[in-house]
Structure formats: C-alpha cells, structure tokens
Amino acid sequence: MRAPITLDLHLPNFNYPDVGPEAVFERLVDIATTAEASGFTSISLMDHFHQIPPVGPAENWMFDGSTMLAGLAGRTSTIALGLLVGGVTYRNPALHAKITTTLDIISGGRAFHGIGAGWFEDEHKAYGFAMPSLGTRFEILEEHLQIARAMFTQPRATVAGEHVHVTEAYNNPKPLRGDIPILIGGSGERKTLRLVAQYADGCNLFGDPERARHLLGVLEGHCETVGRDPSEITKTSMATIVIGATHEAAQAKLDWMRSAGVPEERVAAAIAGDPDTVAQRAAAFREVGIEGLTFSMPDAHDLEAVALAGKALAPVFAA
Helix, strand or coil: CCCCCCEEECCCCCCCCCCCHHHHHHHHHHHHHHHHHHHCCEEEEECCCCCCCCCCCCCCCCCCCHHHHHHCCCCCCCCCCCCCCCCCCCCCCHHHHHHHHHHHHCCCCCCCCCEEEEHHHHHHHCCCCCCHHHHHHHHHHHHHHHHHHHHHHCCCCEEEECCCEEECCCCCCCCCCCCCEEECCCCCCCCHHHHHHHHHCCCEEEHHHHHHHHHHHHHHHHHHHHCCHHCEEEEEEEEEEEEEHHHHHHHHHHHHHHHHCCCCCHHHHHHHCHHHHHHHHHHHHCCCCCCCEECCCCCCCCHHHHHHHEEEEEEEEEE
C-alpha cells in the first residue's frame, strides 16, 4: 500500500492576514477544497505545539494536527490527509495508531500515518515531553512502526518492544482499506532510510534534486539489503513554492518574504517563478526519481495562488 501522495499541500502556518480565530477553520476548509479541485492529492499538517523556526515566532497559532485534519476530512471528499510528520515522542504509538484509524474512518479511507524521530528540543522542554537521545528516539521509532502496522492489520496487536509495547490490543473498527500507508520523514542515510526500506510505504526527503538522487540511491541499497522492492515505496520530497502569474509577481512575493523576516536561505531555496518556471524546476525532482512533491506556500491563504500551483504542478507528478 503506497503512500497516496503525488502533490501535497503542506500547511505549517495558520496566521493569515485579516483572519481571526473565529474564521480560520473556514479559511482552512477553503484552502483544502481549492487544493482538492486544483489537482492536489493530499493535505498535510505539522505535529507541533507551538510554531517552529523559521516558519514564524513561537507565539503564533498552532493546532493539534490530527484534530484539524479530522475537521478537514469532514469538509473534503477525495484528498488524502496526514501529519508530515508525527513526532514519535509525543504520544503512545498505540494511541497514535488509534488516532490515525479514526481519521481514516472519518475521511472514508483517506488517511496516511506520517511519523519521524522528532527534533524540536525547545518544544519538548516547554510541554514536558521527555526527549531521549537521538539513538533512543530511533529505537522508539522502529518499535512505533511495528506497533502501528500491527494495530492497523492484526485482530489483536502484540509487540514487545524495549521502550514501548502492546499486548493483545484491539483497534476496532479496522482501517477501511485494511491497512493505512505509513510515511517516514527525514533524510538520514544510515537509520531513517533503513527504516523506510524495512517498514514504510512512503518517505519524505529534504534537499535539491541532486541530493534527492543520492538519497534515493541510498534507499535502493537498503531495500536490496532487506529484500524490499523499492517500487513499493512512494518517494516524495519537501519544498517551498512561490508562484505568481508572472515572474514579476513571484519576485514580489519573494521580496515580501524577506521583508517579513524569512531567513534568506529559505527564500533562496524556494522554487519560485511563473507557472512554467515552477513546473520546469519541479520536473527536475521527477527526473531523478521523486514521485511526489510536498510543499508549503507562504501565501497559502490566497486561494488563487493555491489553484495556480495545483494546475501548474499536478501534470508534472501525474501517474
């Protein structure tokens, strides 16, 4: 069961111009339905408790990702939904599997289960979450993957991990498809991509197309080691898109990002330009083997920009 992502609109920010708390959910619904109508195959949210750098200041708004996805599931009909990605330290893996299964039922079988080792130390301190060493977090991540798959597919799940475990645990009703695709986020060559090869239905990588080419080669090596067909895994990459009807319009958005204090390295890394330019640059990912693009937009609150991005990029990553 491959991860259902070819074009994903990632929404990391919820502070939109002239949109108050009483209106923000309806704006998110408008964004999601516009994306759905414009060729996007999925919507993803972060799994954080306050805003992260460099997206914005910590005091900016942040929602519980799975709860908000459930709300959006009730107002959409075809688009897949998931966290990009859940933090392994934030909840018991059986609970997390239950939450994703609930989202799957609400959405009519459109959920994916995004998970990663976690990284944001300040957030752990602020909200009282233990943050073990990176090595231990990867051990927990592997056990989480085993438990989640067992919860999704087995009548009663039993996994005896060193850090987390389940014993004859129910997860009823089962996911509507009989399972839920699992996506692992991160580009670690030794541990993350090994776990992708062994357990995941999708991965989300970071970097430019040449970096993606290298990482896909590493993933293929891990797949060969564990006896996995790499074609069973949806390979996606993360990006920022800045699109305008013209090159000048896109440049004005980049200038606005700089004036808003967005770090220059993030501005410079954005795929920016008119629709043809953006599509051409995105196609470079497809050419090296990336099958889906997950991207944020600094102006995702602008429904015309969302529609423009979907119509430009959906053909690039069409199956």
